[in-house]
Amino acid sequence: MSHELSVPGVIPFHLSKYGTPEEYRKRKVALITGITGQDGSYLTELLISKGYEVHGIIRRSSSFNTGRLHHLYTDIHEGPSQLHMHYGDLSDSTNLVYIMAHVQPTEVYNLGAQSHVKVSFEMAEYTADVDGIGTLRLLDAIRTCGLEHHIRFYQASTSELYGKVQEIPQSETTPFYPRSPYAAAKLYSYWITVNYRESYNMYACNGILFNHESPRRGRTFVTRKITRAVADIHLGKQSCLYLGNLDAKRDWGHARDYVEGMWMILQQEEPTDFVLATGETHMVREFVEKSFAVLGTTIQWQGEGVDEVGWDVEKRKIVVRVDPRYFRPAEVELLLGNPAKAEKLLGWRRKVDFDSLVEEMVQYDLKASADLVEDQN
Numbered sequence: 105m106s107h108e109l110s111v112p113g114v115i116p117f118h119l120s121k122y123g124t125p126e127e128y129r130k131r132k133v134a135l136i137t138g139i140t141g142q143d144g145s146y147l148t149e150l151l152i153s154k155g156y157e158v159h160g161i162i163r164r165s166s167s168f169n170t171g172r173l174h175h176l177y178t179d180i181h182e183g184p185s186q187l188h189m190h191y192g193d194l195s196d197s198t199n200l201v202y203i204m205a206h207v208q209p210t211e212v213y214n215l216g217a218q219s220h221v222k223v224s225f226e227m228a229e230y231t232a233d234v235d236g237i238g239t240l241r242l243l244d245a246i247r248t249c250g251l252e253h254h255i256r257f258y259q260a261s262t263s264e265l266y267g268k269v270q271e272i273p274q275s276e277t278t279p280f281y282p283r284s285p286y287a288a289a290k291l292y293s294y295w296i297t298v299n300y301r302e303s304y305n306m307y308a309c310n311g312i313l314f315n316h317e318s319p320r321r322g323r324t325f326v327t328r329k330i331t332r333a334v335a336d337i338h339l340g341k342q343s344c345l346y347l348g349n350l351d352a353k354r355d356w357g358h359a360r361d362y363v364e365g366m367w368m369i370l371q372q373e374e375p376t377d378f379v380l381a382t383g384e385t386h387m388v389r390e391f392v393e394k395s396f397a398v399l400g401t402t403i404q405w406q407g408e409g410v411d412e413v414g415w416d417v418e419k420r421k422i423v424v425r426v427d428p429r430y431f432r433p434a435e436v437e438l439l440l441g442n443p444a445k446a447e448k449l450l451g452w453r454r455k456v457d458f459d460s461l462v463e464e465m466v467q468y469d470l471k472a473s474a475d476l477v478e479d480q481n
């Protein structure tokens with residue numbers, strides 16, 4: 105009895121719209137899950153500038169969720185567009201197969217996720233479904249369409265996989281120790297991506313990205329929460345910023361640099377996994393100080409633990425307090441990445457440093473708060 109070495113796609117490739125693999129690969133067509141998020145919007149900008157046709161999966165929402173893409177989108181009634189949207193969800197396999205068969209992309213970027221670590225403790229099952237099994241559904245949609253040897257696949261893996269410190273700095277060979285339902289779900293996605301690469305000879309890669317921020321960062325992540333509050337406090341619209349763990353250390357870069365790295369990862373001859381990081385780490389407390397300093401306010405810390413406060417030295421008032429509601433059941437205390445492999449093989453290097461990142465975010469939020477620019481998210 106003979107055994108098949110791999111299970112072939114359900115739809116044979118020769119039935120695709122493009123007769124030969126060469127014809128198929130000649131095109132530049134990207135499919136992005138999570139296109140409405142921070143990274144999705146920067147990646148779309150980058151790919152459009154490189155001449156790609158970009159297709160994005162968006163979720164049906166009762167409120168407007170495409171603000172970050174507004175400047176890139178042309179209504180079909182107004183003229184041709186490089187950007188196309190499809191309703192879908194990582195929890196819906198049929199929909200993913202349908203979109204895959206319809207779009208026939210050359211590159212797939214899986215950025216869609218319930219991406220908030222703290223929220224994942226409250227919505228653990230949902231997070232596992234979308235951030236873990238969602239990746240499997242997408243990979244299987246590729247195989248179902250018989251496209252497993254014609255598509256390059258990028259998985260948005262994360263420095264949260266390192267969790268409890270095993271080694272510093274963290275690199276592609278550092279052992280994982282996830283500390284949240286989010287990280288545990290992403291661990292599954294990391295390994296199923298490796299497994300499909302090894303089992304079915306797919307071009308599938310993990311980008312293990314350390315924290316990256318921007319003015320388009322979601323408002324409940326710590327950096328954006330801080331820069332928005334600093335702007336509002338400066339304008340007299342808010343009196344105090346409440347935060348959780350001020351001691352946590354993160355390796356923060358700019359999202360625009362990191363999406364360029366994602367694209368570079370898929371342009372290599374051989375598929376492999378990469379860490380993207382700055383190689384610097386800073387405390388949450390330091391991000392707070394730097395943000396206030398951009399608008400000329402000096403912060404002094406007083407007290408300890410939950411009683412610690414940030415004191416505005418000139419105005420002589422408390423502007424930062426600790427609220428234990430923002431603590432996590434298990435915390436990732438220290439992240440510091442080693443991007444040597446990406447620097448060597450991809451020629452990737454972050455361009456925006458920590459001070460410039462903080463400055464850009466604070467200035468943007470100041471303008472947005474003063475209603476001088478339309479806030480995109």
Ligand code: NDP
Nearest residue numbers: 138140141142143193194215216217219260262313315316
């Ligand atoms: P965001 O939270 O800004 O964006 C997440 C995107 O996923 C949104 O477009 C969201 O849609 C979409 N999404 C959520 N649930 C589903 C679902 N069920 N089906 C389909 N799409 C869904 O994240 P970022 O842009 O910051 O991050 C992009 C990816 O990279 C994520 O997977 C994240 O986990 C990962 N990552 C992020 C890092 C960072 O520092 N930013 C670092 C390492 C990894 P909607 O707009 O409708 O909510």
Ligand code: GDR
Nearest residue numbers: 219221262263264314315324325326327347348349352430
């Ligand atoms: P993180 O980002 O958990 O690293 O995940 P987040 O900005 O939420 O937290 C960073 C650190 O700041 C501490 N913190 C607070 N965090 C939030 N959100 N709100 C607060 O008030 C607050 N106070 C202190 C946190 O405890 C934590 O230590 C992000 C997400 O983008 C993930 O999707 C991604 O995988 C990782 O980065 C890499």
